[in-house]
Amino acid sequence: MKLAVVGTGYVGLITGVCFAELGHEVVCADKDSGKIEKLRLGEAPIYEPGLQEMLWSNADAGRIAFTTDLAAAVRGSEIVIIAVGTPSTATGEADLSFVERAAESIGEALDGPKTIMTKSTVPVGTNARIEAIVASRAKYPFRVVSVPEFLREGYAIRDTFNPDRIVIGTDRAAEIEAIVELHKPLTDRIFVTDVRSAEMIKYASNAYLATRISFINEIANICEKVGADITQVSAGMGQDRRIGPHFLNAGIGYGGSCFPKDTKALIQIAGNVDYDFKLLKSVVEVNREQRNTMIRKLREYAGSFSGKTFGIWGLAFKPNTDDVREAPALDIVSRLIGEGARVRVYDPAATANFRSLLNDPSIEWCTDPLSAAKGSDGLMLLTEWNEFAEVDLRAVEQTMNTPILIDGRNLFGDKIGAYSRFWYYSVGRPHLNRSFTKGDQPSAFLA
Numbered sequence: 001m002k003l004a005v006v007g008t009g010y011v012g013l014i015t016g017v018c019f020a021e022l023g024h025e026v027v028c029a030d031k032d033s034g035k036i037e038k039l040r041l042g043e044a045p046i047y048e049p050g051l052q053e054m055l056w057s058n059a060d061a062g063r064i065a066f067t068t069d070l071a072a073a074v075r076g077s078e079i080v081i082i083a084v085g086t087p088s089t090a091t092g093e094a095d096l097s098f099v100e101r102a103a104e105s106i107g108e109a110l111d112g113p114k115t116i117m118t119k120s121t122v123p124v125g126t127n128a129r130i131e132a133i134v135a136s137r138a139k140y141p142f143r144v145v146s147v148p149e150f151l152r153e154g155y156a157i158r159d160t161f162n163p164d165r166i167v168i169g170t171d172r173a174a175e176i177e178a179i180v181e182l183h184k185p186l187t188d189r190i191f192v193t194d195v196r197s198a199e200m201i202k203y204a205s206n207a208y209l210a211t212r213i214s215f216i217n218e219i220a221n222i223c224e225k226v227g228a229d230i231t232q233v234s235a236g237m238g239q240d241r242r243i244g245p246h247f248l249n250a251g252i253g254y255g256g257s258c259f260p261k262d263t264k265a266l267i268q269i270a271g272n273v274d275y276d277f278k279l280l281k282s283v284v285e286v287n288r289e290q291r292n293t294m295i296r297k298l299r300e301y302a303g304s305f306s307g308k309t310f311g312i313w314g315l316a317f318k319p320n321t322d323d324v325r326e327a328p329a330l331d332i333v334s335r336l337i338g339e340g341a342r343v344r345v346y347d348p349a350a351t352a353n354f355r356s357l358l359n360d361p362s363i364e365w366c367t368d369p370l371s372a373a374k375g376s377d378g379l380m381l382l383t384e385w386n387e388f389a390e391v392d393l394r395a396v397e398q399t400m401n402t403p404i405l406i407d408g409r410n411l412f413g414d415k416i417g418a419y420s421r422f423w424y425y426s427v428g429r430p431h432l433n434r435s436f437t438k439g440d441q442p443s444a445f446l447a
């Protein structure tokens with residue numbers, strides 16, 4: 001099939017490349033000429049495992065092309081995929097301006113009957129709005145189908161080829177043959193429903209996953225006080241098939257381009273129909289508080305931040321991505337430097353993106369984990385990249401000024417016990433934490 005993808009970000013690019021891999025002819029359009037220029041030269045503008053190689057092979061085979069000319073991309077296609085961003089507005093609602101502009105351009109460019117497939121995460125009623133916008137400009141018949149995206153960054157290609165399900169939202173089930181055909185090679189779990197339910201499935205899924213994370217973080221906070229181990233609790237809970245083992249990792253809380261914005265958007269969607277979504281508001285609040293806990297612990301262990309230097313391991317909102325949107329590290333680094341500390345940061349992939357959002361003379365950009373820890377008065381692990389698990393902790397401890405380790409992702413397990421000189425804090429595992437007895441200072445602890 002001939003596909004046009006409008007918006008060549010994380011979702012648009014992965015979708016385009018994966019459908020090209022399946023043999024379709026894909027044209028990806030984006031208004032960002034810098035991004036398109038890079039892609040034309042064969043360079044993936046994002047870090048995602050496996051993407052660069054798949055991009056090269058499909059570009060070489062002539063199955064994928066890139067353009068800033070949205071109209072040209074639409075004209076040659078049978079299916080037009082909308083994958084533009086839907087960021088938060090200042091009040092937390094989804095900003096639909098990119099979707100609306102895309103719909104206008106698509107409407108104007110239609111040169112024959114087409115299917116428009118919305119992958120962007122959009123509030124209930126938005127696909128109807130897209131349909132109205134396109135209809136006001138189009139001279140040919142078209143249909144709009146909602147196909148929300150569920151891929152995770154860091155596993156985007158794997159998730160695209162092995163989805164748990166494909167949700168297709170349509171109010172005219174007889175007209176979705178092409179969309180079903182397109183997705184059949186990916187899975188036979190295709191769930192066809194009405195458009196509004198499809199739109200809601202996406203928000204409800206993200207909100208539920210965010211809820212699990214805040215729930216397990218609160219259980220972890222209680223574990224700390226009652227002497228239980230959250231890792232054991234999650235493992236034991238996860239064996240119940242009604243609960244399942246996923247999304248029960250306690251830590252610093254969720255970040256990323258989607259959970260924070262989609263939870264806020266769903267609270268607003270509910271508010272717009274006079275429904276006070278109390279549970280989800282608490283989920284967001286618990287998540288915010290979890291980041292504060294890390295700062296509080298560092299203060300408890302290290303004292304005042306002013307004039308001190310701290311190491312930061314991990315800037316991305318999670319491993320295997322260079323995405324720093326709503327990353328806990330943005331908050332935490334800002335707070336540390338705001339209180340007069342210097343920070344030495346390292347991330348295997350996200351440094352450039354982080355620097356474009358937060359660049360300050362108090363930040364030193366390091367190129368390996370050891371140099372970020374060097375001479376520091378405390379180290380915070382904020383992203384659980386494998387690379388950090390493999391670092392020689394003895395060398396880390398020796399290079400630090402004060403060996404305080406705040407493990408925001410519970411990355412280090414029992415092996416931390418072998419390094420008795422570390423002052424260690426992890427979430428919900430009191431038996432591993434070396435907490436500080438009143439009056440002690442790290443130097444006294446080391447003596």
Ligand SMILES: NC(=O)C1=CN([C@@H]2O[C@H](COP(=O)(O)OP(=O)(O)OC[C@H]3O[C@@H](n4cnc5c(N)ncnc54)[C@H](O)[C@@H]3O)[C@@H](O)[C@H]2O)C=CC1
Nearest residue numbers: 007008009010011030031032084085086098102120121149
């Ligand atoms: N990032 C993720 O892991 C996932 C994102 N989603 C949803 O998919 C949508 C896209 O997200 P991302 O790919 O992360 O966004 P992104 O910000 O990485 O990419 C969006 C792209 O759309 C382009 N764009 C905006 N308006 C345009 C227009 N009128 N014409 C052409 N290009 C235009 C932008 O230049 C940008 O390159 C959002 O609604 C998001 O919630 C859904 C599932 C996963």
Ligand SMILES: O=C(O)[C@H]1O[C@H](OP(=O)(O)OP(=O)(O)OC[C@H]2O[C@@H](n3ccc(=O)[nH]c3=O)[C@H](O)[C@@H]2O)[C@H](O)[C@@H](O)[C@@H]1O
Nearest residue numbers: 149150151152153213247248249253254255256258317318
């Ligand atoms: O709508 C979206 O954009 C996507 O949002 C999430 O995907 P993503 O944000 O890429 O990453 P996740 O793996 O879900 O992690 C999100 C955040 O939760 C945190 N997390 C995750 C799992 C866990 O057990 N504990 C936990 O703190 C991660 O560290 C990360 O900060 C969803 O998992 C995808 O299904 C969805 O398509």
